[in-house]
Amino acid sequence: MSTTKSTEVVHESEAGPSEAGRPRASRPARRPNDGIRRSLTAYGFLTPWLIGLLTLTLGSFLLSVYLSFTEYDLLSPPEWVGLDNYATMLTDDLFITSLMVTLLYVVVAVPVRLVVSLLFAVLLSQDIKGIGIYRTLLYIPSLIGTSVGVAIMWQNIFSDRGLINMVLMNIGVDDPPAWVSSPQYAIYVIVLLSIWQFGSEMVIFLAGLKQIPDPLYEAAAIDGASKVGQFFHITLPMLSPVIFFNLVMGTINAFMVFTQGYIITHGGPINSTLFYVLYLYRQGFQYFHMGYAAAMAVVFLIVVAVVAGFIFLTSKYWVHYEDTEDN
Amino acid sequence: MRTKKRHVRLLGTHAVLIILSVIMIYPVLWMLFSSFKPTSEIFSSPGLIPENWTLQNYVVGWQGAGGVGFGTFFLNSFLIAGAVVVGSIFIASLTGFAFARLKFKLRKIMFALMLMSIMLPIQVTLIPQYIIFHELGWVNTFLPLIVPSFLGVSITPFFIFLMVQFIRGLPKELDEAAIIDGCSTFQVFWRVILPLSKPALITISIFAFYWTWDDFFSQLVYLSDPSKFTVSTGLNLFLSNAGNSQWGALFAMSILSIIPVIVIFLFFQKYLVKGVSTTGMKL
Numbered sequence: 001m002s003t004t005k006s007t008e009v010v011h012e013s014e015a016g017p018s019e020a021g022r023p024r025a026s027r028p029a030r031r032p033n034d035g036i037r038r039s040l041t042a043y044g045f046l047t048p049w050l051i052g053l054l055t056l057t058l059g060s061f062l063l064s065v066y067l068s069f070t071e072y073d074l075l076s077p078p079e080w081v082g083l084d085n086y087a088t089m090l091t092d093d094l095f096i097t098s099l100m101v102t103l104l105y106v107v108v109a110v111p112v113r114l115v116v117s118l119l120f121a122v123l124l125s126q127d128i129k130g131i132g133i134y135r136t137l138l139y140i141p142s143l144i145g146t147s148v149g150v151a152i153m154w155q156n157i158f159s160d161r162g163l164i165n166m167v168l169m170n171i172g173v174d175d176p177p178a179w180v181s182s183p184q185y186a187i188y189v190i191v192l193l194s195i196w197q198f199g200s201e202m203v204i205f206l207a208g209l210k211q212i213p214d215p216l217y218e219a220a221a222i223d224g225a226s227k228v229g230q231f232f233h234i235t236l237p238m239l240s241p242v243i244f245f246n247l248v249m250g251t252i253n254a255f256m257v258f259t260q261g262y263i264i265t266h267g268g269p270i271n272s273t274l275f276y277v278l279y280l281y282r283q284g285f286q287y288f289h290m291g292y293a294a295a296m297a298v299v300f301l302i303v304v305a306v307v308a309g310f311i312f313l314t315s316k317y318w319v320h321y322e323d324t325e326d327n
Numbered sequence: 328m329r330t331k332k333r334h335v336r337l338l339g340t341h342a343v344l345i346i347l348s349v350i351m352i353y354p355v356l357w358m359l360f361s362s363f364k365p366t367s368e369i370f371s372s373p374g375l376i377p378e379n380w381t382l383q384n385y386v387v388g389w390q391g392a393g394g395v396g397f398g399t400f401f402l403n404s405f406l407i408a409g410a411v412v413v414g415s416i417f418i419a420s421l422t423g424f425a426f427a428r429l430k431f432k433l434r435k436i437m438f439a440l441m442l443m444s445i446m447l448p449i450q451v452t453l454i455p456q457y458i459i460f461h462e463l464g465w466v467n468t469f470l471p472l473i474v475p476s477f478l479g480v481s482i483t484p485f486f487i488f489l490m491v492q493f494i495r496g497l498p499k500e501l502d503e504a505a506i507i508d509g510c511s512t513f514q515v516f517w518r519v520i521l522p523l524s525k526p527a528l529i530t531i532s533i534f535a536f537y538w539t540w541d542d543f544f545s546q547l548v549y550l551s552d553p554s555k556f557t558v559s560t561g562l563n564l565f566l567s568n569a570g571n572s573q574w575g576a577l578f579a580m581s582i583l584s585i586i587p588v589i590v591i592f593l594f595f596q597k598y599l600v601k602g603v604s605t606t607g608m609k610l
Contacts, residue, residue: 035432038431039430041431041512042430042434043431045421045425045429046421046422046425046431048417048421048422048478048479049418049421049422049441049478049479049487051478052477052478052479053440053441053444055459055478056452056456056459056475056480057447057452057480058440060455060456060459061451061452061455063458064452064454064455067454067455067458074461123340123343123344126340128337128340134344134345134347134348136596137348138347138348138351139600140351140352140355140592141352143537144541144585144588144589146541147540147543147559147584147585147588148543148558148559148560148562148563148584149558149580149581149582149584149585150355150581150585152566152577152578153354153355153358153578153581154354156358156574156577157354157357161370162370166370166372166373170373196351196354203600252446252448256448256449256450258543258544259544262543262547262563263543263563263566277450277544280450284453284454284457285457285548290454290458294455297450297451297452297454300448300450300451301448304448
């Protein structure tokens with residue numbers, strides 16, 4: 001993960017000189033309990049965070065694992081059922097559907113959004129008048145895109161008689177599909193809503209493009225490389241750490257898709273947009289199958305971790321880090 | 328000859344960018360203008376300008392759903408988002424300072440745990456957290472939506488990380504000078520680091536507000552009484568109650584729901600774009 005990597009670098013370079021120079025030079029007679037006192041001060045600052053970590057994060061995670069082996073409806077105490085919940089999943093058609101629907105969504109939405117945001121970033125990296133206005137306009141969808149209000153708008157636009165079909169009929173398409181209520185197209189309506197919000201990734205790519213030194217392009221131009229050649233041989237390799245970051249974060253975010261499926265399609269038609277988190281929500285908070293929902297949460301973590309881990313493993317083949325340190 | 332060719336190319340680029348921008352923004356503009364149309368007119372034309380301008384949608388929509396007006400939904404959303412902003416500043420500055428400046432036992436493990444919590448999907452711990460808040464009697468109050476932000480949970484690990492990075496960028500000589508002047512660790516934090524961290528704290532506040540304002544999942548899970556509903560859950564209630572008969576009013580309230588986001592963006596654009604491009608935070 002690129003974030004971790006950069007912090008480790010900062011951490012090391014900062015720890016080096018201070019440890020060697022400061023304490024010994026100013027305070028030669030260091031009392032043995034100094035370290036403990038300093039730790040105590042630090043843990044004073046960390047207390048609220050530690051409480052949250054131990055209860056709501058680590059505690060909850062362990063409780064989640066425990067609950068996944070139980071049957072629990074909030075009313076009577078949890079009842080130990082061993083691996084039953086996990087066994088049920090294997091034969092639960094809706095569970096398998098929700099997993100497949102979510103994987104389809106991730107596999108389509110994430111790469112397309114990545115490519116679109118990169119193309120727009122390249123287009124907007126030119127130094128021409130008024131470019132800031134275009135950047136702002138193209139960024140606005142990602143600013144508001146995850147809200148319920150926009151989901152409502154999207155549902156209307158892609159409905160039977162919505163904006164899209166009015167436009168299609170005006171240009172002569174006779175019988176356009178009813179996008180939102182079609183089991184075939186509904187999920188792509190939601191995919192499109194995700195792609196529409198490429199603005200955040202675009203801004204991150206724009207920052208990355210600025211870091212590529214101009215002389216690289218100048219040298220390539222002198223050697224006769226075309227613009228397209230420059231893109232594939234300079235831009236893409238130089239941007240690969242940023243692409244990697246956007247890919248990982250985009251994938252994790254895409255797995256958590258919920259609001260759009262809930263508002264726009266209610267998981268339908270015929271469960272074609274029954275996303276994993278939507279099904280988990282129904283099991284937990286509509287049927288109060290807390291044990292089953294907890295088991296689904298554990299499996300969710302495993303699935304996300306496996307997919308993210310797979311991206312990490314492949315990264316050494318395509319992510320190009322500069323040899324020179326750029327702190 | 329050459330400059331002419333360049334002019335044509337420039338013109339072409341502008342044309343492409345204008346067309347793409349219009350396509351991207353058109354749905355939002357269409358919803359905005361449709362909110363001033365009678366519902367029957369919304370489905371009659373893909374054009375923007377209403378034939379009959381009306382404010383009726385806003386009047387009807389503002390009355391809300393489930394016997395609760397949109398004024399209450401807005402107030403609730405502002406209350407929760409405001410409290411989460413305070414919580415985020417509180418936890419990010421304290422924890423960020425400790426990780427960036429203090430030495431303590433188990434620091435590496437703690438830092439790794441903090442980084443891992445950024446990546447942890449909230450759904451993984453949702454069920455037990457719900458049970459805990461249920462046992463505390465906090466379900467159907469704002470507390471499950473607010474308290475986690477004071478304890479560095481849910482959206483706040485990202486803010487802690489941002490703060491660590493920011494404080495590490497501040498010159499260490501400032502702390503050392505303050506210590507020589509007799510400042511305690513807390514005074515260094517309060518008088519030196521905190522005032523210098525204003526840009527990072529503004530960025531954190533904006534993101535904390537956005538994420539809470541746009542949140543739907545947690546609010547749907549924890550709030551059940553319409554009088555406690557937020558803009559997100561209020562819109563959802565309105566959608567399921569009014570259904571397809573009141574698109575005009577639904578559009579009007581959807582437009583109102585995104586106005587705070589747009590206004591903050593216009594005022595704090597600089598901080599926002601910086602936050603996105605330096606930390607990769609997603610809106």
